[in-house]
Amino acid sequence: MELRIDRQAMVPVVQQIVDGMIDWIARNGVPPSTRLPSVRQIARCNLLNQSCVVQACERLVAQGILASRPGTGFMVAALPGAGSRRLEPATIASTVAGPGRGGLPGKLNLGGGGLPESWRESDDLSYAIGQVARTDMSSLFSYSSPLGLPALREQIVKRLRLVNVQADAEQILTTGGATHALDLIVRTLLKAGDSVVVESPGYAPLFDLLRLHGVHLLEVRRTPNGPDTDALASLLEQFQPVAVFINSHHQNPTGSCLSLAVAQQVLKLCKAFDVRLIEDDVYADLHNGNGTRLAALDDRVIYVGSFSKTLSSSLRVGFLLADQELINRLARVKMICSLGTSSFNEAVLASLLASGAYRKLVSRQRQRLNIDRAAALQALEDADWEVFGKPCGGLFIWARAPVTDPVRLRRQAHGSDVSLAMAQTFSPSGEASDWQRINVAYACDPRARQFFRSTRVDRPQAF
């Protein structure tokens, strides 16, 4: 079994072994119950460490692709429901990844909001988890302090410095992800009947959260450089909202970034009308370079960050930054409503940030996304799609097919085994839209390519 491991590659060795074995099974049409060569043989023939091979096999067992029989090593498992059909790598990959958040089972989640599971990297994370579990009894057992684990808050302060945001550790509050951070802000600062400004298109769960709290939504159009400042000015003047929510970088769903000029204008307006400004920057670590942060320009901005988009959505670790007085109020609400966040999960994050493993992870993710984004933009251009402000980083491209008939588009997507996001969910008022959120990390899959080709006007596909 030759696995073609590339030691210079961005993908960790164990993940390469996993991918290589899936590929080997698929390429050779290896039938269920076939015994694999021994771990020692696989390791020797690929110049690998045996423990890496065992780790990869254990993962494949957990994913239901291999089975383990004591004394006889590993064998190819029967894929549930697959009968004896030949396994295609894409089939296995989507079995492993599951339907994905908002996607449909067995379909490519082209409109998805996060990284595919196959892009996630477990080596450093598993190691850090094991280390904390073995050595940090306090993090393993105890309730957290109200602000969250000090070691994590100190690491967050260091990372914020990289994007020119200055903060003390006492101004950081850890949360169970960015949505929990937004929830704490809403519960602490807003009351039913208040109005706030949100971007359109924008982050759908924020709209649900505000509505749950009885808050009235005012929509400001998102341009490729940030919110439309003229429209914002007139909303602030006309309705006296309490707060403005802006997703500064690689905005969900448009992928666009705030320009310095727009940021300055937004800050000026919010100051003039005495309105709270909340900066949602959950895609910060997928940005190439520094970029413009509202929180770097004005220390009254409330800043929200997360590790769910890069490291793990499962650990539920995010944070917010605000002035000391507000942080204490937010911390009180956090404790009353949940007795705090998970010290264990926060200790794992702190360890990965301190060791540099997180920095290297996001650097690899950015490089990979850059390659796939360039290819996706090319594929969209070839298929005559219109792109909303060519994104320079992050996960998303917001784009419009040459023929925007929604029924036709869904049929084309279905024919290519592709699942799209419901465009109207990104509109605060649920308005229909011709635009699609294209997740760069899925856009190089052959099914996405086929879908894009099928939407070309000059070469219609038959369905």
Added chain:
Amino acid sequence: MELRIDRQAMVPVVQQIVDGMIDWIARNGVPPSTRLPSVRQIARCNLLNQSCVVQACERLVAQGILASRPGTGFMVAALPGAGSRRLEPATIASTVAGPGRGGLPGKLNLGGGGLPESWRESDDLSYAIGQVARTDMSSLFSYSSPLGLPALREQIVKRLRLVNVQADAEQILTTGGATHALDLIVRTLLKAGDSVVVESPGYAPLFDLLRLHGVHLLEVRRTPNGPDTDALASLLEQFQPVAVFINSHHQNPTGSCLSLAVAQQVLKLCKAFDVRLIEDDVYADLHNGNGTRLAALDDRVIYVGSFSKTLSSSLRVGFLLADQELINRLARVKMICSLGTSSFNEAVLASLLASGAYRKLVSRQRQRLNIDRAAALQALEDADWEVFGKPCGGLFIWARAPVTDPVRLRRQAHGSDVSLAMAQTFSPSGEASDWQRINVAYACDPRARQFFRSTRVDRPQAF
């Protein structure tokens, strides 16, 4: 270094090595920077596995009691602030355990709400965490489903059956601990201005949570058999509250359990007045035997459980049980406010429940608590304290000193290095009380014994 390991003991071997080494350092007054015998020597002379000794040493390094120098093995670390004074086991134990939730640094947290960190057991938990981290990629990375990890919900259904509560997995919603479960209930069922009935004395964080939501609290006196049902009847009649919150077993702070007669009367009243009944049963697993559950008698009861009191307060895993329609509403609120709970932490719990390790853990904790509770009750009797309904399980004894002057009692506690809980926090209206919450797990510490003795009237201590 002879460690006196007892292979039949309830405490896991690695924890015994940790305790034994602390004891050895303290007993022999071993000064900082002293090199320990080699791991091999320690293992051989105590008939131990070397890896257990290494694990124990690593924990002691993490706790700052040992230091590790590459090539030279382990040595005794300098205790911060301890200078060269001889280390007492109790001093080290409290350094390791930290101040504890609500306790004072360096004091015995006799009024504390949870198990001491030294009672927690890490072996099975660390192992399960490592296993999930190495093999369950989906739990490591992905957002959870709205109801929470199916494997965990199925295990919870099985455990509930042991206390005669029948449920489907689709009626279980996982939460980030019991307080988060209560928060979801409050957000979903109550609105500002509503009235609810709570027990007095009762669980302080619930009062804060209800007040944060603008809900009005009606107090019903807690008797040793549950809420005072006559008082409850008159509150229901007079104020038409929306819900009643009852802590059924080993209530916090009184340690008392609901009797069958009171449970039936409460259910009858809630049915007659069409009031939602919420059963908080977070001490369920510290109960000897089955006992009476409201949710076992009536399937309209909303039931709240947690693993924070037994396994870990850090993982933040709890759950609630309700009818299908309400569970779906609660799940929606859960997703909107946090995008769900941590699949990783839930997978760890599911694994410990499935393997039986959790069942064995709580059985050991119950045995240990039974021994310490009997001793604590004897110590209180010897010191002429009055005990509120002798508890038959759980963590707490609610008791009153023979002389209840609060200033005198605080002075006596201070003189014995003991920290007490503020009794008025258990009253919804913040009323002062002569009663003290005594945490059984701390009550056998020499400092607690000294404190009890010091409160005796016939033999006053000099301070």
